[in-house]
Amino acid sequence: MQMHNKKRIELIIEKMAHKRACRVLEAAGMTGYTVLPAMAGYGGGNRWNRETDISASRDMVVIVSIGDEDKIAEAMLQISDILGDHIGVVSLSSVEVLRPDRF
Amino acid sequence: MQMHNKKRIELIIEKMAHKRACRVLEAAGMTGYTVLPAMAGYGGGNRWNRETDISASRDMVVIVSIGDEDKIAEAMLQISDILGDHIGVVSLSSVEVLRPDRF
Amino acid sequence: MQMHNKKRIELIIEKMAHKRACRVLEAAGMTGYTVLPAMAGYGGGNRWNRETDISASRDMVVIVSIGDEDKIAEAMLQISDILGDHIGVVSLSSVEVLRPDRF
Amino acid sequence: MDVALSTLLSPIILFFALGMGAALLRSQMSVPEAFAKGLAIYLMMAIGLKGGVEMSKNPLTLDVILMLLAGVVLSFALPLIAYIFLRVTSKLSQTDAAATAAHYGSISIVTFVAATEAVKLSGLDSSGHMVAVAALMETPAIITALILAHRGQKREKPVAGSEQGELVREVALNASIVVLVGALIIGWIAGEEGTAQVSPFFVDLFQGVLCLFLLDIGLSAGRGLRQGWRQLSVATVGFGIYMPLVSAILASGIGFALGASAGDVALLITLAASASYIAVPAAMRLALPKANPSVYLTLSLGVTFPFNVTIGIPIYIFLATLVTG
């Protein structure tokens, strides 16, 4: 089975701000992404938990997007800008996909 | 600490169809997988959101399964078949695990 | 855009036991992690599903943590200890990040 | 018309409008999915119980059985008409047209409930077994649609991972059928006396819960419209308005032939005219995964549902009084 190299971006970001990141991904020409709700987390010495914070203002989500290296590079610049203001972590890894034309 | 090379398959697929993919993974001899609910997403120019679609018919899930390269190769063939009919994205990456005999 | 090499640990573990793993990650000096709720899964021949188990005692979560190779090595030892008692899968992969000083 | 106005100004419809307005204005508010689904189960239990208790008061006559049959026939037949209209007037593909047609043969239980209230307000009576008609009309349409979708195509091998009987189980035992039919039978067995203790929950609260639920449906419909209207052509939107009327006329004819009461005929017409937006979309994702959900969901929830609960129902009641003389 023929596989093709792509990049996978994984962005852990505040729920409140996730639409900003989504807009950036779309603007950079990524063809898709998926948003997963997080349940709890830890960072900078603080813990948060979805069930214990009624305002939900500390909730995080994880955005996964798979696409071409160069489009991702474009998105990264702006994402680093968002992350300057918001809380979050972005990471990049190499993956293989089946249908390269989808991306 | 001795680590061993395995492959990680990440399948983003419609919630309604995820059981099909799960059966395929089981049939291919994968020893386990985990299904994560997605909250929102974007693809083919359309956005969806769990909170706004009462029928939930556009919900996606992410299936993560870690296992042997050759078993995954077997599963990939059938998964590409499912993805011919359903919406979804599959990607493969290299990971290291602790207990190789579990997979 | 300058990227830096880090490791990404992905721990699939029982919800009931996830706090133990979190404490281990914190003790090992990881600067952060994010917990995602899983919805369903399969392992050791058994399936579980969040919606069908009112006791929720078989629920799993996925813990993602990105950090330095050597801190992760420290955490791995203890995590393998937890996994001796609990159900779970741990895997390690290479990722690139933007701001290395955050980790 | 008096009924039309008091329907339009009832809190139930006003909350629907509030939800729809908020979504169109792009408010971020939402009713949590788990909560809305819980309310939906409550509503179906309440509807089923009420129908069952009503049925327990009268024996099962031939008239009732004929009415049940009429519902099944309508659900089988309507998708065929819908499919022809869609293929002739719009550019939808065979699969999309078939999937959309399934929705219009099936029913919307919330529209049914709104009609029940409006019928009562009009001073008409309706029977408990109409709930059974509603439940029976949910699925036949799906079968017709599948035949239409596969017509002229060579039989494909099943999708990897499909399981024997999977679709049948998903469709015939979906939540609304299980709960509606189950509660109907429970209401029938337990009767008025047996259900007295649960009526503060299932009867007294019903209208209020419906308000909350319709706020959520309004939000869904508004968001669907905002996101999906680009996928809809004029021909498709037109279909979302005239198809209910076509179904209504057909059902009026059947109602006339059966000689049923005005209230029951009004409900039969409403069921025929309503389009599914919960059970059928889910079934279509399994059975016709290539069909585009944006088309059929936007149409049934964003166009037909609002049309029915505002303008449609008064028309259907009027039609019913006409044919039952």
Place this chain on the structure above:
Amino acid sequence: MDVALSTLLSPIILFFALGMGAALLRSQMSVPEAFAKGLAIYLMMAIGLKGGVEMSKNPLTLDVILMLLAGVVLSFALPLIAYIFLRVTSKLSQTDAAATAAHYGSISIVTFVAATEAVKLSGLDSSGHMVAVAALMETPAIITALILAHRGQKREKPVAGSEQGELVREVALNASIVVLVGALIIGWIAGEEGTAQVSPFFVDLFQGVLCLFLLDIGLSAGRGLRQGWRQLSVATVGFGIYMPLVSAILASGIGFALGASAGDVALLITLAASASYIAVPAAMRLALPKANPSVYLTLSLGVTFPFNVTIGIPIYIFLATLVTG
């Protein structure tokens, strides 16, 4: 027996049967987890408040304290009996047997509620402090089970990441204990007058909410059975039926010795005979992670719970009238 029949045909039990049937037929319907947990909290608040209000009407006598003590003793003792039965008759490992035994020493609050209704239907009276007995019986069984599980094994070093007092906190402050005991005390403080304003919510709706909740429990029990029955041997299933009867006989003896009212004895018997399926399984995942949840969950929810709410409770009431003669 009249009570047995009207118990079996009450909407509450019928909805349980509906859920169980749907699950066994492999329907995909489900009550969202968040909604079901919300209802569970409501039910526990309602039970606690009612018990507290009842208790506020009478002074705390020695009889009440003896009854509380009896519950604690039963919860400590029953797992020992259960463990011996399991080890002798089945092939369960030491850990699995101990974990299962914990469930049978602890209680099921829904079974308790069903018994309360059945007791009322039988024309007997029960006291508010039985809610406190229920709360007190939840946890002692866990301690006995842990001792049994670790018997003869050298003390292991704790699992990495375990925290001092973690288990105690998880168990002693679990949701059902916090809410039950908390609401009991609140009902006691506020009394009948103070709670009058909340009674439309907590009293009038109780039976109806219970229907919805039991639909969900039925679904869980049915799915558990379907997935887990392979893990159960004949000996284990048999245990799920005879163990409640053994506990019942023991509790009857204690009830006789205490000279309590027939209603209270019936409830004590039911508590002894019921098996936990919410609080204890969660505790076992922390305390005995090596034990197999499929065994104990399937047994307590899939076998013992249905047995108790259908056949068991009428037997327990009969036993109670016998010993209080």
Place this chain on the structure above:
Amino acid sequence: MDVALSTLLSPIILFFALGMGAALLRSQMSVPEAFAKGLAIYLMMAIGLKGGVEMSKNPLTLDVILMLLAGVVLSFALPLIAYIFLRVTSKLSQTDAAATAAHYGSISIVTFVAATEAVKLSGLDSSGHMVAVAALMETPAIITALILAHRGQKREKPVAGSEQGELVREVALNASIVVLVGALIIGWIAGEEGTAQVSPFFVDLFQGVLCLFLLDIGLSAGRGLRQGWRQLSVATVGFGIYMPLVSAILASGIGFALGASAGDVALLITLAASASYIAVPAAMRLALPKANPSVYLTLSLGVTFPFNVTIGIPIYIFLATLVTG
């Protein structure tokens, strides 16, 4: 004082205390988020409807409009005072102080409801339009806070991905405003008669649902305190207590100037004294992402809310009777 005691011993406050106690004792119990949010929507619908029905009974007078205006002015002005106090007495940064100040200008709808009940218990009357005042007071404070946060800083370019009107939409169309104002208008249109059918749900159950909701708020407040207290200095905690009193005195003055009824003045004071913990924290994550949520959430929910519902409200009612004397 009688009112103070019966407020403290009402089931509503007792359930809040139960939740807070459980959280401080580190119980793991929780009300599922989706369920709690559903209840919050119910409560806001009920409050809005009730206010609207009351308003439909009287014409809209100049007095009402002045009261609405007073609320807006207070919401604009209070953050300025709060900001100055915080900057002078505590070491909070400009951003943190501004974000916290926004919370104290805005309102807590649960505190408002608790005050409404206490006012009724004191034998005073309050008007339906106070609900509108509450809704209007939610957002102006945010604007003041943003001005304070950006004062003296050069205008930054907007964060990548921000959208025109995003914040306004998020804030002005947030769930509580949409539902409160929407339900108010619906109650106004439908009137007493039109809402009669939904009143078993929205009126009779209100107090009970509030108990369940406050159990959850108590859990949140307790967990917030336990996790966040380290972030709070003595000066900040002090602010969480004296700031409500400062706001109360200011609002009393305005109430006196307006010559409103004692009940309405008590509610205005309560609104001024209460601090937001749902709408404003969410807005601050978008608008001032650099501010520390641990500070403002712990303060408003963990310190000010409990202070208000226990000690504060009786004081505010007393103040109101004094100035309207």
